[in-house]
Amino acid sequence: MSEVPDNLSYTKDHEWMLIDDDGKIRVGITDHAQDALSDVVFVELPEIGSKYSEGDAMAVAESVKAASDIYAPVSGEIVEVNDKLEESPELINESPYEFGWMVVMVPDKKLENSLDSESYRKLID
Amino acid sequence: MSLRRTPLSNHHRELGAKMVDFAGWEMPIQYSSIISEHKSVREAAGIFDVSHMGQIFVKGSDAVKFLSFVTTWDMLRQKDGDCRYCHILNHKGQIIDDTIVYTISNTEYLLVPNASKIKEIMDWLLDNSNDFNVIIEDLSDSYFCLALQGPEAPRLLGQHLNTSVNSFQLETLNDVIVSGTGYTGEKGCEIIGPLDQVEIHWEALVDMGAIPIGLGARDTLRLEKGYLLSGQDFKGTETTLDTNYAWVIDWNHEFIGREALVLQKQSDYSKLSGILLEDKGVLRPGCSVYYNNNKVSELTSGSLSPILRKGIGLSYIDLDIDSEVTIEVRGKHLNGRVVRTPFL
Numbered sequence: 125m126s127e128v129p130d131n132l133s134y135t136k137d138h139e140w141m142l143i144d145d146d147g148k149i150r151v152g153i154t155d156h157a158q159d160a161l162s163d164v165v166f167v168e169l170p171e172i173g174s175k176y177s178e179g180d181a182m183a184v185a186e187s188v189k190a191a192s193d194i195y196a197p198v199s200g201e202i203v204e205v206n207d208k209l210e211e212s213p214e215l216i217n218e219s220p221y222e223f224g225w226m227v228v229m230v231p232d233k234k235l236e237n238s239l240d241s242e243s244y245r246k247l248i249d
Numbered sequence: 250m251s252l253r254r255t256p257l258s259n260h261h262r263e264l265g266a267k268m269v270d271f272a273g274w275e276m277p278i279q280y281s282s283i284i285s286e287h288k289s290v291r292e293a294a295g296i297f298d299v300s301h302m303g304q305i306f307v308k309g310s311d312a313v314k315f316l317s318f319v320t321t322w323d324m325l326r327q328k329d330g331d332c333r334y335c336h337i338l339n340h341k342g343q344i345i346d347d348t349i350v351y352t353i354s355n356t357e358y359l360l361v362p363n364a365s366k367i368k369e370i371m372d373w374l375l376d377n378s379n380d381f382n383v384i385i386e387d388l389s390d391s392y393f394c395l396a397l398q399g400p401e402a403p404r405l406l407g408q409h410l411n412t413s414v415n416s417f418q419l420e421t422l423n424d425v426i427v428s429g430t431g432y433t434g435e436k437g438c439e440i441i442g443p444l445d446q447v448e449i450h451w452e453a454l455v456d457m458g459a460i461p462i463g464l465g466a467r468d469t470l471r472l473e474k475g476y477l478l479s480g481q482d483f484k485g486t487e488t489t490l491d492t493n494y495a496w497v498i499d500w501n502h503e504f505i506g507r508e509a510l511v512l513q514k515q516s517d518y519s520k521l522s523g524i525l526l527e528d529k530g531v532l533r534p535g536c537s538v539y540y541n542n543n544k545v546s547e548l549t550s551g552s553l554s555p556i557l558r559k560g561i562g563l564s565y566i567d568l569d570i571d572s573e574v575t576i577e578v579r580g581k582h583l584n585g586r587v588v589r590t591p592f593l
Contacts (some may be wrong), residue, residue: 163284165553166531168579184579186531188283188553189465191579210529217282 126156126248129221133235134244135197140221141238149235151197152225153185153216156248161187164216167209169226170202176229178237183226185216194226198235204228255300255393256447264461271464272365272480274301279463286466287555290433294401295462296454299439300447303367304392305360305374309383312358316350319377321489323502327352332417332428335497337362337370338506342488342513346370346479347497349430351419359426359441361394363479377505393447395440397459398470402437405457409450414438425450432467434474434591472561473554475523475590481534482521482549482563488513491565493520519567523590524548524576526560528583537577538564548576554592560585561592 132140138157142150158164166186176182176196183194205227209215216224239247252275261268266277277298279286289295307316317324322335331352337345346366351359362370371387378385397406407413412427414420416436419428425442440450455461468478477483477492488506489498490513498510526532532551537544551562560576560583568574568587575582 162279163282165284165555165558166529186553188469188531188555189278191531191533 126154126159127221128154128156128241128245128248130241132221132241133238134241135195135238136247137195137197139194139197141197141235143235147231148203149198149200149229149231150225151227151229152220153194154244155220158217158220158224161185161192162189162217163187164213167213167216167226169205169209172202172205175201185213196229197238198229198231199233200229200231202227203230253301255298256444257298257300257451260448260451261298261461266461266463269464272301272363274364276301277461277463279465280461283463283465283469284555286460286462287469289460290399290435290462290466290470291556292400294397294399294405294437294459295466296451296459297396297398297462297467298451299396300393300444301364302394303360303362303364303370303387303389304394304441305362305367305371306386306388307358307360307374307383308356308386309381310356311381311383312356315378315381315383316358317502318381318504319374320348320350321498321504321506322350323499324350324352324358325502326499329354330418330420332419332430336489336494337373338489338504340505340509342490342506342509343486344483344489344492345373347477347483349428351426351428353419353421353426361441365480391444392441393444395447395450395454396431396433396437397440397454398431398433398435398437398462400436401458402435405454405459406438408457409453432476433470434476469552469555472550472552472563473556473592475563475592478550487565490514491518491521493522517567519546519565521549521563522566522568522570523588523592524562524564524574524585525588525592526562526576526583526585528585530560530578530583532560532562532576532578536562538566539575539577539582540568540572545574556593563590
């Protein structure tokens with residue numbers, strides 16, 4: 125059974141979002157997504173300062189078998205990326221909700237289309 | 250059409266395997282993780298259910314002559330118990346399939362073609378057997394094949410069947426054939442026997458510590474060694490010389506495709522070479538390869554070497570070893586070079 129923490133928001137594309145007090149959004153992929161991808165062996169992250177619209181491919185996670193796009197869960201600017209993933213992409217598998225985070229974004233507007241943990245659990249059931 | 254299953258299908262599911270369609274068979278692609286399964290084979294011992302592969306028996310007084318005629322190898326050179334990897338070619342020298350030929354005796358041979366090629370190989374063998382006193386039987390549906398591979402494999406084989414096999418030699422134990430073969434580049438064996446015995450062997454070897462390995466790791470293991478994948482590295486138009494496998498040809502005998510290969514030998518042609526990615530990334534089949542900013546080829550195979558932790562691939566290319574190339578991966582040009590295989 126995949127872990128779906130209650131304190132996070134989710135997208136139907138299997139990303140999680142943690143909304144900080146200052147309005148920034150930390151983004152990663154869910155336990156369900158990392159399990160489906162299997163061993164992540166390479167991660168391509170966006171540049172700090174780059175801007176994406178909601179639904180744009182902003183990063184790529186590659187497993188041995190396939191490359192998967194990671195979509196911007198919200199329109200906004202990338203202000204931080206998890207450099208550790210360059211040397212240790214397996215952090216996404218080992219710790220999808222903590223050490224395997226991918227980017228921090230400053231959103232253009234408030235989150236609207238996200239799912240709560242219960243809705244996301246239903247989606248992956 | 251529903252997918253075919255080996256008798257071990259439920260075992261694979263119980264072990265948590267992800268199942269995929271492979272050549273019309275529902276087969277495990279991975280149990281836990283391709284990377285950890287790959288390392289288990291390089292460092293300990295893995296077991297593969299490869300019961301989808303074919304078993305074609307060729308018997309009769311002309312078996313030696315016939316198989317020498319339809320393969321790249323002169324079977325007169327085989328002694329009882331020898332196994333030989335070779336190619337089966339059409340008249341243009343193009344590979345129909347690669348196979349290991351098992352010499353059970355000089356009147357009984359076993360061929361193990363790829364699952365997707367069994368029918369084509371059967372038809373080809375039958376079509377070319379008119380002048381030979383042979384009986385060709387496809388017993389693929391009655392036999393299992395398990396591969397036990399890795400540095401610990403000989404110890405497990407000894408523990409399980411109280412036997413040992415040398416590289417490319419076979420032993421027959423009652424109705425089971427054990428051969429020092431495989432497709433990982435590691436020590437080990439393949440066990441071929443009647444289908445209803447497969448669970449006994451699988452369960453015993455898994456209980457002794459052999460790690461179940463899926464087709465995902467089978468692919469990365471063979472690619473690190475530069476071994477060909479049927480339907481990917483050759484798919485109908487490539488010759489044995491193209492694949493850079495001239496060592497499987499015995500030129501001193503007549504065989505189908507020889508004439509075409511002799512002609513090709515006198516010309517320039519692209520050979521299947523290794524491509525090693527210097528930049529970080531993963532290579533994929535179909536990625537374009539560039540030399541001096543010109544596209545020169547595409548990758549036939551591509552992945553990540555779990556041991557080297559670098560992108561590796563194969564491509565038909567007419568460039569010297571160590572030539573610097575770029576490979577287009579998802580729109581970006583990454584640096585790499587042409588290398589000799591095996592990659593490790």
